[in-house]
Amino acid sequence: MKKNLVIAVVGATAIGKTKLAIELAKHFKTEIISADSRQFFKEMTIGTAVPSNEELIEAKHHFIQHISIKDAYSVGDFEKEATAKLNQLFKSHNTVILVGGSGMYVDAVVKGLDDFPEAPNSIREELNQQMKTNGLKSLQELLKKKDPVYYEKVDLDNPHRVIRALEVCIASGKPFSSFLNQLKPQRNFKTLYVGINAEREIIYRRINLRVDKMMQEGLLSEAKHLHQFKNLNALNTIGYKELFSYLEGKISLDEAVAEIKKNTRRFAKRQLTWYRKNENIIWVDFDDSLESKIAKIKNALENE
CATH class of the missing domain: 1.10.20.140 (Histone, subunit A)
Incomplete structure (x- = not known):
């Protein structure tokens, strides 16, 4: 019997993970599980770069804006719900695409979580x-x-x-x-990690362009609307906390935008550090054609 397969698309923020995940979902005729913890919240749209309506139509996504910023939701909750969704999807698909910039959330689905004691x-x-x-x-x-x-x-x-x-x-x-690193639960699927690689200058340039685009699309208005909830954990995140500082008169708008870009670049650097530790990732170049990327993925699957 053919074992179920999860293709986990990973890489730095703004590098094109959503686009590749959608193309893979269409190629394998399957659906996508998002493991980007910033995109879980229905009140946060522009600052979290959730897939557009057109992208959501191209391929079915799960765990996009499915909870509120007021909800208590942990990586453990996501692991339970995502593995349950995988088991449901495997009834009609041999392959499912997992995509996200949150390395811990991706690994929670693929490898399981360590068992921690309850805290009051x-x-x-x-x-x-x-x-x-x-x-x-x-x-x-x-x-x-x-x-x-x-x-x-x-x-x-x-x-x-x-x-x-x-x-x-x-x-x-x-x-x-x-x-950490205790015995983890066995999964009923195998996983192929696919990472998108690019020169750091390209990643940083794409980040800067994305932040500018977010501002043009109304990120400041979104931040104004959410400012009243700034003490919630969900809002203590890049793109919002810097604009909250502007709204409170602590820095100028130009300084806030510059801080968003700087903090996002730092975040991308941490993401890459996390993924570089994973020796099982098949890296594809950012500017490779889709055909080349799929060929590399198929080759990796055949050589397992």
């Missing part, structure tokens, strides 16, 4: 209050004391990750890193 909600509430009062830097310093190993690996600019690690440290009395 009160701990998260206290940490959120500490961040509100003393800033993210205070939580970063606390994590450095409690788990210097994970401190060196985690995306320190992501409050979700920092708070999650501290929750586990405080609740268990053990470092968050001590729970």
Whole structure:
């Protein structure tokens, strides 16, 4: 019996993952699961670069704007829902496309999550209050004391990750890193990682152009509408937090846009660092033709 296949399309932000995922979905006559955690929220559209209506028509997507910024939603929730959706899709498709810039969310589906102890909600509430009062830097310093190993690996600019690690440290009395790399659940599919490669200058140029396009499409208006929810975790993200600073009179609009571009470039760099550690990725060049990319994917599948 032919084993189910997940083709995971990965790479830096703004590099063309959505376009390739759609082309692969059409080629393999299948559907797409999005693992981009920024695109889960229905109130956030422009700043998260969700697929356009035309793109959503070209290929069926799942987990695009399916929850509210007010909903509590974790990578564990996504893993459960995405694996359930995969099992449903495998009843009518041998292949499913998984696409996303969130490396942790992609790996959660492909490899499963480590098993962490439960933490009382009160701990998260206290940490959120500490961040509100003393800033993210205070939580970063606390994590450095409690788990210097994970401190060196985690995306320190992501409050979700920092708070999650501290929750586990405080609740268990053990470092968050001590729970990593445990025995994971077996999956009923094989995975082919396909990464889109490009020179750093190309990635950075595409990022800058995308930010300019977002501003032209009304990102500032979207940020104004969402400003009242700025303390929600979902809104503590690139593209919104910089414009919130502008709306509060802390920086100029030009400075806010420049910060969005700079922080997005840094994010892309972290994404590439994450994916470079995965030796199983088949890299295709950004400017390769679609035919060349599909040929490389088929060749990799045949040689397994």
